[in-house]
Amino acid sequence: MAESKVSQRAADNIRILSAAMVEQAKSGHPGGAMGGADFIHILFSEYMVFDPSDNSWPFRDRFFMDPGHMSPMLYSQLHLLGNYSTEDLQHFRQWGSPTPGHPEVDVARGVENTSGPLGQGHTFGVGAAIAERFLAARFGEWLAHRTFLYISDGGIQEEIAQGAGRIAGFLGLGQVTMFYDANDIQLSTEVSEVMDEDTAKKYEAWGWHVQTIEGNNHDAIRSALDAAIAETGRPSLIIGKTVMGKGALTESGESFEREVETHGQPLSKAGASFSATVKNLGGDPDAPFAVFPEVAAYYEEVKAERKQLAQERRAAYEAWKAENPEQDAKLQRFLSRELPDIDWAGIPQKAGSATRNASGMVLAYLADHVENMIVASADLSNSDKTNSFLAKTTAFAKGDFTGAFLQAGVSELTMAALSVGMALHGGVIPVCATFFVFSDYMKPAIRLAGLMEQPVIFIWTHDAFRVGEDGPTHQPVEQEAQIRLMEQLKNHSGRNSFLALRPADADETTVAWRMALENAHGPSGLILSRQDIASLPAKGSRYEAAQAAAKGAYIVEKETGGEPDLILVANGSEVATLVEGAALLRQRKKLRVRVVSAPSEGVFRNQPEDYQMDVLPFDIPTFGLTAGLPVTLRGLVGPLGEVIGLSHFGHSAPFNVLDEKLGYTPENVYQKAVDFLSDFE
């Protein structure tokens, strides 16, 4: 069969399979999938370099999908490649099936990323391309690969598209080709009711190469991909004007293409006829999950050819490896996320420093020792102290990835999603930083990082009202409780989907960094102070003492002379205040007082129950102090406990004034603890 004929048949096959999946599931989005079938088929069968027998091969080209609701198209494509069975397609959107309604990362089957919340998928892809450039700059262009992105009208509208577009253009990511499936129809309406932007011009403003084509025309797709690939110095956008619901017919045989109704429901429910449509597309309505024999045969050839291309790239790798065994050993360590030996205890820390500065000390060390770490800051490197890392490297620039720092600009969500994309690519350890209050902006990407179990490290400084003069807009109150909800939420592997670490002093900061770096299976956040904090009392090495923080909570000061009368618990800079308050309680009331630091309740609750009960036995009055909402520590003080926290927005004033005004002083701890204990008398 002529290639063009079989190509058409393959695309029609994807359309039929997609429509059949949605029909069978009685829910889903057939229209877009039917429109995009031509592009995805041409891309996978003629352009992408991958190994069908080893989808996890690290040097494969990547395909990042943004519109997760178009999952039937992706699953159908990957079914032609043998990664999903017919049964998998038939169980689309059913319990336990590998074909959830929106794709979830499953590299072994060819799914590079979880998608659904629009805009993030393509931003992950830009992040992955940054990781690829980073590795190529270190190991050579032999490992270069392309990153293909697929975006829809909704993704183009999402705010984050501006960050991804700007940064990809700024960095000149020529390895990136994005197909914009412009079918002029979105979920509720035609696009024209929402938007009249000149998208081509917008991307050109960001420095992209842009083409506009008929998105269902195979030759046009090929020419555009050829031209995009030829553009090496800048990312390329192909605006494909596609036909929503391509091939859809009504019962009476009239066209049902370009109808909003086919966006989000089965064809039969939308007003089209499923069987007329299948017939129109050359299929058998009684066997809609069939793969056409000639398509199956063709895809055998495709797979062989793709494998051959992969072999050629593998050969280049082997040749390089033979010449560079040590470099290769390093590359393998990078790819396996193996950490080098790190002398954590040897990282210098200054007693009494702000934990953001302590983090800066760790970063300065890591800059010299963890060669595959990429650090980003959303225009706050001087404040979030990632400048200590930057001082030892350079920022990425157009076509220059020899450095290891990303100046993300003021675009927190983009920075987060780019970091997640770097982690998805693998080989690098992404870290990104901003103020804690702006973690609000990043939540959608943090959630997906948690769901995808990607080890991104978030540095959040200026962690409490002690931000001071910047005032309530910049003072986190509810953010710690908020991010700890992700700690409570378990991922599909049963682990905390996030680790939130708020260290109490410089040495705990080193420990928290260790915990974050060693957390290979999900994101972690370091919540750090702007202001200096007195270091906790410790006998011997302060780092060794602080090591107990790795259990999530530990006894900083143990009571003497018998059972404690009172346990004080906090994290972050409030621990130092408790230590001083405890001294007053001992001195003035002769109380046996224990002080507990709890940088992560989530980690603590993973410890053996007897350890938990040793540290925080619920039968002893327990009093918590937090700069966040009281609920932040509620789970740690137990049913008899009480928490002093902040229940209102902050105020603009120097932080030490706020400490006084809001009662974050040893004297107030003393007073409140005495009042609290009086309830037990």
Add this chain to the structure above:
Amino acid sequence: MAESKVSQRAADNIRILSAAMVEQAKSGHPGGAMGGADFIHILFSEYMVFDPSDNSWPFRDRFFMDPGHMSPMLYSQLHLLGNYSTEDLQHFRQWGSPTPGHPEVDVARGVENTSGPLGQGHTFGVGAAIAERFLAARFGEWLAHRTFLYISDGGIQEEIAQGAGRIAGFLGLGQVTMFYDANDIQLSTEVSEVMDEDTAKKYEAWGWHVQTIEGNNHDAIRSALDAAIAETGRPSLIIGKTVMGKGALTESGESFEREVETHGQPLSKAGASFSATVKNLGGDPDAPFAVFPEVAAYYEEVKAERKQLAQERRAAYEAWKAENPEQDAKLQRFLSRELPDIDWAGIPQKAGSATRNASGMVLAYLADHVENMIVASADLSNSDKTNSFLAKTTAFAKGDFTGAFLQAGVSELTMAALSVGMALHGGVIPVCATFFVFSDYMKPAIRLAGLMEQPVIFIWTHDAFRVGEDGPTHQPVEQEAQIRLMEQLKNHSGRNSFLALRPADADETTVAWRMALENAHGPSGLILSRQDIASLPAKGSRYEAAQAAAKGAYIVEKETGGEPDLILVANGSEVATLVEGAALLRQRKKLRVRVVSAPSEGVFRNQPEDYQMDVLPFDIPTFGLTAGLPVTLRGLVGPLGEVIGLSHFGHSAPFNVLDEKLGYTPENVYQKAVDFLSDFE
């Protein structure tokens, strides 16, 4: 003095005052303020129409500032107009001062919006301009006013700028003029290290009129403002290339302009000389808070002139009012946010419907009765059921604001911020809708709405894992607990900064809508089900029975025959499951069981303590069921209580399958409650 001379002096005065404030406070951002002084002075003194004796006059031109860190510029400008005292400037960033580090909305003093988190401020302004157009379309162009936006490099980079730019262009908001203070320097670096976009081209792609000028040249500013104002059919962007730290000198008299260091610290700390700078700008270093006499005199003229312009606009209003007394009465009701009589009990509801559909019924009624309501949807109107409102009106289109619906496209944060901006403008009641899981994207704007006490209503449908087939990316788990943190956080007036309302059935949905609409002092969120829910048992009128929901929590089914053995508590669709579970407990175990519905813990905790104790006395075993994290109901079950919730991400499957798999069935409630009670035996 020649006007040009005094203009220069006034701008220099603003520069000196700004630098002095930061110097005195020992913290803040002088550089940007010094660069933007020329524009703000020309704008306020020559272009804006306002009444210096009545800053709250509703038909004033609006000035929305995006870069809140440039607050010294705004305060200094408003000081020249008499809205802040010298002492206020001297107490910049101090406890209790009206000059916080980042401006907080204070209309009486001329501050239209809280700013600081970049990008939102100018988006509020676009929202305000939509409100202005909405009112002008109903009452006439006599009330038309201009909306001026001020944005910096950081704001331009923020993702939300894409939403604001796209929508302002799409709607042809010719009343909007935005000044982009392009000083090429951001907090950490020069802008060139972060961005090389062609900003003019980008805004042109969105349909804006764009000019680029020397941003410190007064005549250039005037010409640009004239041209911008002449553009009536599209928003206008003036890219002003300004000089960061304009006028700054070092001790030795060298220029210290265009230095990154002056972005975020006092001049003296940045490396410049404060006194040399003040002298260079024509001031007295010993009296840096002085207003030059000729500037003071000039501003007396300016105030008189602005007042005169306001009088002319007032005269137009008076003339219209005389001819249209009924229309004016309506306008006054709009402006005071007075609600019309609403027959809440008469809004038809179908028993057993999904709460999103119940909300649709309310919206259909409100569309006919609340004439100043604007409803937006982020491309989900069919799903979030705002289509029932849309069916009775039309969507805004270019230059056409006769309808009352905003098709926001897929840009949730933008939609939220636009809605907040509408509320800030006043005269309209903004409502916006999307899926609950996407409330994550909106959090930054929700926080500012809470801080600013703006009554925006958020409709969030698809409230739990019962979203079903769409899978974990679309299934909220932690979101309810997350948004309730804002309910716990009090605003500056001491009220809950947010009301989160999750009604249990169709009638509670009507009540929740009433609560949201009557909450005039802050944002509210309606958290609604995708799936149908059996209506709660009620004697007589279901709406009247559900009225008790307005107390935040109430007894749905009271135990009979004595003290309850067990209290079951939930909200949303879990209440109906508890009602069925309670029936099993009564039938099989002869237990006295109470069922409580708690749509809002925040509202409940505001009730008199005896009411709270009547409904949920903590000495009775209390068992909660939530589709969210267990912590969602932790505060309601008390120390003896237990909560069954979800502690992991959801799964893609039909919702009734998920109910079975995850244990959200009456049978499982029965079993778990029996187990729970056995702990008390």
